Amino acid sequence: MQNGLNLMFGSMPVFFFIIFAIVLGAFIFNIVRGIRTWKHNNSQPRLAVDAKVVSKRTNVINHMHNDANNVSNYHTSTSYYATFEVESGDRMEFHVDGSEYGMLAEGDEG
Numbered sequence: 001m002q003n004g005l006n007l008m009f010g011s012m013p014v015f016f017f018i019i020f021a022i023v024l025g026a027f028i029f030n031i032v033r034g035i036r037t038w039k040h041n042n043s044q045p046r047l048a049v050d051a052k053v054v055s056k057r058t059n060v061i062n063h064m065h066n067d068a069n070n071v072s073n074y075h076t077s078t079s080y081y082a083t084f085e086v087e088s089g090d091r092m093e094f095h096v097d098g099s100e101y102g103m104l105a106e107g108d109e110g
Helices: 002-043 098-103
Strands: 051-066 072-086 091-096
Touching: 072 098, 091 098
Parallel strands: none
Antiparallel strands: 051 072, 072 091
């Protein structure tokens, strides 16, 4: 029985190191993948075409959390979207910042 416990507790640092290495590896992998995507996006040409704002929408998400003392905490987050139509008739919806959303009006062209 004592040998089994010694083996279990003796192998804990190895298991801890393996788990730590996996988490660290996943973290580094995600950083490298993000940098690669960022570089790829920045190397693409920017297109300047006339477009028209055809619609705007919001997505409001409400969150409610109860803590151990039965106190409710509410949190609301709002996402803003604008849909643009280019000369070819194609429409593209983009997630925009709240201040940009407020400056846009349906029918704006430019």
